[in-house]
Amino acid sequence: MKKNVLEISSFSNEKLKYISGLKEKKNREKSKTFFIEGYREIQRAKVSGKVKFEYLLISPSCYLGENEEELVDSIDAKTILVPKQVFEKISYRDRPDGLIATAELPDFSLSPKIKLSGDPVLVIEGVEKPGNLGTILRTAEGAGFNAVFVADPRLDLFNPNVIRSSTGTLFTLDVFQSDIQELYPVLKKSGYRTIAVTPEAKSLHWDGNLKGKIALVFGSEQYGLSSYARSQSDEYISLPMKGVADSLNLAMSAGILMYEVLRQNRK
């Protein structure tokens, strides 16, 4: 290791308490910093260029062997070395991989002057479950969506479970947070058609024209679309449901739709 490292062996150290505390929303709000765990997640946060790191907590005996030293050396942060048993106490995971960072909260707010590339985008409204949002981001990234708009979320985007289930794509994608009423005019001005996905729609997704500048809009797990999105969208589509169950999991619906968009837009 090439950098200066501070060794701390007691969990009761104030710095470690601060880092561990960032798993809680109230502490993130107070300090304006957050918690990123895992090689892949920290690596993606780094390459995104959006994240200003603060601390890097390492425990080499937990490393899984993916060039951790190199990543550690490349990150500009105060580095703290802790024993395995201390690391496991701070970790958010069942099987920690020896790397946790803290960083300043990046600004994901929507600028009304945003320039959109013309590719399809995703709008997730009122999302409640961090695991769903993270899975949606991971899938959006796989499906080649560049921008995801998180409107009126019922969760904190920097919840550790969003970061974990997104596998760090929260950073590599362009993610914007705003009110739905602020977002729709921006999308319309940029020439986007808003296509809301809702079980009440009669038109099935595979019959819809999902080419070009489209914004797929999904409502919350429990409440569905807001009355605003319900009334202000340009088109409405649904996924076919063949069995006794009346709906799919939100992340699943979004993933299926995004891959249908990718299919219709393939070269």
Place this chain on the structure above:
Amino acid sequence: MKKNVLEISSFSNEKLKYISGLKEKKNREKSKTFFIEGYREIQRAKVSGKVKFEYLLISPSCYLGENEEELVDSIDAKTILVPKQVFEKISYRDRPDGLIATAELPDFSLSPKIKLSGDPVLVIEGVEKPGNLGTILRTAEGAGFNAVFVADPRLDLFNPNVIRSSTGTLFTLDVFQSDIQELYPVLKKSGYRTIAVTPEAKSLHWDGNLKGKIALVFGSEQYGLSSYARSQSDEYISLPMKGVADSLNLAMSAGILMYEVLRQNRK
């Protein structure tokens, strides 16, 4: 309520300890019974006709108001009434809905004489995470798949989290458990093409012919396909991955593929 109900108010009662214990695999193996929580899950277990109930634990002050009384009256089981605070201790959920049943473990083993309808089927090999299997079952049901073959699972099919995330479709679908080496000959004899989904395949899923008698085969989260499935399948396809991430969540991949099968086979 029309039936005889036993009232128990102490959590230390032996019957309640037995019921609560069924959340653990070792106790399910010993007693050959399992734990089903929730109105929707119990209702689907009932209509499936596959489940022989034993106890029904109720706490009406937790009911969410979906005709619980009617369901309780329709189930042939020893019914136990408990106070809310006792129910919450036994519950597997954050927000319990006042209904837990126990039942004999149904036999999901594969019969070599199985008759398949000719519709597409799903094979999930070596699955590790109960939430993934449950989500896959829920989505399979939505996509109109009737049969799901769970080969060499690394989990217990009657894990409460499988049941919960399947929303009870574990019972309404035809689910079979077997070795992969026992399953492939059965599928081939019935005229099924086995199509393994793996990142190494060059052919993309939307270019594949997914019509008719096909079995989509997915490997485990961590290890992928077994060497048997890797060598013995008829065809191989992959999902396109556009971003920096190298894979999707297993349940997501399966859901996207099942809806592509549904699309290709639509009338």
